[in-house]
Amino acid sequence: MNTKDLKSFFESIRPDFSGQIEFDAPLAKATYYQIGGSADVLVTPKTQEDLQKIHQALHVTGSRFFILGWGSNLLVSDDGFRGVVIRMKHLFQEIEIKEEGLLRLGASVGGSSLLRRAQREGWSGLSALTGIPGSVGGMVTMNAGTHLGEFKDVAVSVDYIDLRSNHFEIERHRVGGNSFSYRKNHFLTEDQLVTHAEVRFGRDDPKKIEAEINHLYTRRKETQPVDFPSCGSVFMNPKSSGLHAWQVIDRLKLRGHRIGNAQFAEKHSNFIINLGGARAVDVKGLIDLAKSRALNELNVELHEEVRYIT
16 A cells, blocks of 8 residues: 555544544654654554554555654664654553552553652662663563563563454563564564563552662663763663674764764763754764674674664
């Protein structure tokens, strides 16, 4: 289906759609990087019925699509995305105790919201997620983590919907030893949309948890360039080399190096920051430069954490 017909179809379902349907929507406004072109169609479902309508629309139109959470780990092409972007921002925002020691989290719950509740309620075991931007759905997809731990360490199960399936139904994956690895999950495809995750938690003094989380937030502000748009850490740590990714960048003397208005941050060189008006091609240029030089000069393979929308 061509772009005109695609837009016409989504226009036809607008009267019964509770969320938002936008055409030629600038994706720079929907990502932490604040970079990128527009999507033909940007849909933001508000109810599960909205999501069912999107599922049907994708089958009728056969359109390519991309599932967007909070956009904290994405680089959108300057040319944008030809197709449908599904922005999970308002749907699945529950934080509830399913039973003692087990939380049920909606995929659109932000990490900061979860940790605020943890401080108030005295939920322990979640502090390793402090400072991770984005949503629970993103944490599942990327097995997000810090030096203190990863999402897999607390995950019990993940619920998801396959948007390419003929049937609209929620399926469940029970987390096992092979479900995740470093910054990856091994059970979801790009067509599968996370709805909820269940995670373990313990109990401790709320004041103690608050102090721990506040300390970690302070450390993040002191060591990371949080005042500029970025996607967080650009490269995974190349563990076989014995080096952290920032150490590789430093050995290549790329800390502070710029292409256009994109720069390897002075404060933390595994961050590429948008100094203002940077383009995706600038960021990609820095990524490709570091990968090429790391391999040629240090025999180290760098792999991105950042995901691309093209």
